[in-house]
Amino acid sequence: MQAYFKEFPKNLSIAFPVMLGQLGHVLVGFVDNVMIGKLGPAPLAAVSLGNSVVFFALFLGIGFSFAITPLVAEADGEEDYVKGRQVFQHGLLMCGLLGILLFGLLLAVKPILYHIDQPTEVVNLAIPYLNIIALSMIPMMFFQGFKQFADGLSLTKYAMYATIIANLINVLFNYLLIYGIWIFPRLELEGAAIGTLISRVFMLIFLFYILKRRPKLKPFFVLMKKSLQKNIFKRLFGLGFPTALQMLFEGGIFTATVLLAGTLGTNAQAANQIGLNLVSMTFMIAVGLGVTATIRVGNQKGKRDFVNLRRLAQSIFVQVFLIMSVFAVGYIMLKSFLPTLYIDDVEVVQIASQLLIIAAIFQLSDGLQVAILGALRGMQDVKIPTLICFVAYWLIGFPISYFLGKEEHFSSMGIWFGLLAGLTTSAILLFFRFEYLSKKNITQVV
Structure with a gap:
């Protein structure tokens, strides 16, 4: 354990900006x-429904962008800057094209909302909100390309700066446009969507500007002399x-x-x-350490030092478990208070407080599975973990949510019992995968 503890400060130094950046996104939410x-339960439910569709697109786009980080980290470990530049520029182009594709996809799926047994008043409110949020996918995906490149070089603080400032801009425009303050019109849900769009355009411009001005990064911004490489x-x-797919499988069950x-x-x-908004805040702490696992494991893979690779990854797993344990206790102690920050409706608060008890338990497995996935991504092992995610969430978690979530059974709590089962299964199976693969790499080198 002492070998793990001494890595905690460095883990946090890399993870902290990612945590703040990701937490910033959730805090805006x-x-x-x-x-x-x-404005009432119906508008809040409409945002939930609209974002459930957007999150599918985000999971798909961000999942693809995550490929940039381990490849750049590996090139950095090998000190191969030409390779790093090629990965960055090809990855940025891929992200831009994905942003345009996802924008069109979100517009195409809107009519489906009327056919999935949702309250009509909620769907009618969600459609205009979704129109504007869909457009914000284009700057968001370009931003992801720059962010994942910087993360691969362990330069995690710049995306944090961009996110924090953009989030302040988002909050300001939300306040002005949702309620119609000063000279601005009262747009309610559409105002919130416009605030998000403005903040994402700013994020992209800010991160591009700050990265391009760094002297050490200027070679990465020189256009490739060779044509695009297949x-x-x-x-x-x-x-x-x-x-x-991993993100779709996990994010999909939360959307479900x-x-x-x-x-x-x-x-x-x-x-x-x-409940989802609250647990997503603490989950972003684990996401930060998962990104750290990808970076540090990717560096060690480039150096072919698999003994240190295993030790560093395990130190992150222990750190995540300890942090998420603290949050679990916090959810149990504050389960009746936290929902009142959102709404005054007594029934809504009561249901949400019950969900937080279950959330407290699955904090541990949720944190561990994202950290282990990050380590496996750093090892460039993605196919078997994808299969594990599918089995855990859709063959185990979702059926439990579906059957126990009926009104005659456990209702909302039953839905979250499925989340608990899926996340716990995923964490256990992914841990076994990491143990097998890391030991195998050490044996092969020896």
């Missing part, structure tokens, strides 16, 4: 939900597609809870949204 919650796109796709909660009524859906 928190502010959005608090502001919109003042083998680099193939490597990016080979890592990105399974990673995108929104739809399942919608079948129980507006109050259940609003409570579900509160």
